[in-house]
Amino acid sequence: MKKIYNIEVDCANCANKMEDVAKNTAGVKTASVNFMMLKMEVEFEEDADVKKVMKEVLKGCRKVEPDCEIEF
């Protein structure tokens, strides 16, 4: 299952870091952050609880960039 979220982040490098975090979160198959469109595309594992996974993703992203925001 694929979903696209709006994100808020100021620097391109931080966006790359967020992508890495999202990719390495349990329940995420693959993820891609589009810094220019401010969008995060996440493909979840089959049986993943989307809400729970996204909470983990946001938590991880806050660690690399305290200012970031993901709308979900």
Next chain:
Amino acid sequence: MNRKQKKMLIRIICAVVLMIGFAFLPVEGWLRFALYMIPYFVVGYDILKKAILGIWNRQIFDENFLMAVATIGAIAIALTGEGDYTEAVAVMLFYQIGELFQSYAVGKSRKNIIELMDIRPDYANIEQNGEVVQVAPDEVVIGSTIIVRPGEKIPIDGMIMDGESTLDTSALTGESVPRDVAAGMEVISGCINLTGVLKIQTTKEFGESTVSKILDLVGSASSKKSKSENFISKFAKVYTPIVCYCALALAILPPLISMFLKMDANWMNWIYRALTFLVISCPCALVISIPLSFFAGIGGASKEGVLIKGSNYLEALSQVDTIVFDKTGTLTKGVFEVNAVHHSNMNHEQLLDYVAHAESASSHPISQSLQRAYGKTLDLSRVSDIQEISGHGIVAKVDGKDVLVGNHKLMEREQIVFKECHYVGTVIHVAINGEYAGHIVISDVVKKDSEETIKTLKKAGVKKTVMLTGDAKEVTKQVAEKLHLDQVYSELLPQDKVEKVEALLEGKNAREKLAFVGDGINDAPVLSRADIGIAMGAMGSDAAIEAADIVLMDDNPLKIVKAIKISRKCMKIVYQNIIFSIGIKVICLVLGALGIANMWLAIFADVGVMVLAVLNAIRVLFLDEI
């Protein structure tokens, strides 16, 4: 500016005013130090806070940490030695100015480019109880009648019921010549109505309309990353730690060696040089300009009516060296005219009647032309058991008679003796109830821009142009000679086309890319097999939008040349930025290590390079130079 940026601007102005003010105050010693710490904290408190959070979260090598260590270190050195701590405060200030500029410039170009691509209609006018009301486009159900006044966008695909007008399709196709429309014609959403009021019956929902499909496509473009983007993000990952370790080595090793040689260790000097390293080590200048360039390239292309589905395709397009064209509908108009009917034992009208009915279910350009040549309404109840044999033709029952319509392969397959034709053109043989009933010769017209396209492609450095077609040898030869193509393969079945493209892919080296251009009707497998699949004239065709990597909004082949030029320009700027930013950083690192560069130069290496790279990236948008 958004709220965050405004707040930052105010903080920067406050800090600058305080710095200037304090320069005139006659205070000395610790009091002066305490005063200067005010602008430092005003402008840099968030950096310090994030640096502490970073340590807490074990994200040591982020730019906040680097800036915090560099400035605090510089202040400490200044306090212990004779240095000036205002320098460190200024470095923090400039860093923040740079960040603000970056955030503003990126936000601004993001907005501009999105506006460029934005063809979203805001409302639709529908008639309710004799009054015209505005509603959101997604509330309009299929079959509703909408009214589009001059100057308004057509919000939803539909058919004109009443009125005539001219449409500006430039937002969709990049084509500046307006198109005349009248009642009974299909129109697509996203066009701007120029002259008359149109009453349109919608044939699709908003979500299925052309506009929505294009917006979806553009919105998800550039999620597919190019090699350059991946390279730079990998580079950023190793660059920062390496520079940090170099800084550590620079701070410790030379003094220790000096001590070992019984010379003056000069600790402060070397630590200062190391801190300069930290300021240069921020990777943001590198990282920001690359996605920005690609985004501007994709935006600029979409303004020209070329939709590119990801920056990887933009990158590949710049390396195209072989272009394979489908013939019908791509280089030729795909509109056939009946030239002659030969060897028929029945009257021509009658023959066309059978043929048109047999072809009634096919969307193939040839079938469409035959139906058009027949010119009367088809009575579908007369036809049954239609079977389309791809690459051969059609077998069907019309009025209970077995009708075969197709090329000579179909005749051979069904073991029917047929007569060759001496005319150049596509020959359609017909057999009724197992007996040969003559053939129809139709021919296609080459598009007026095709010749120019091949010529300019050659001039732009494309080495090989190839044409694939299912059509007969003679016809193909005629077209190929007219267009000066390098290689031509004729009489191919759809699966043969894939094989031919695969053979061509194998025959070239991996750095050179192969693009396939087709009209998308039955080219989907080839489109996805080629390095870059380009679909032509995609307005309305779902299969094409789906399968292709690049979609040309109208069917003018010259757009391919334009797309290649845009991609080349974009890649040139990308490489410029990569080399320029890495180059300046390396030079500053060397100068810093030698003690020639101070923190001022370091902050230029960081902020200045970033500003220049961003400005250079925005240059992609100015296509007039092409």
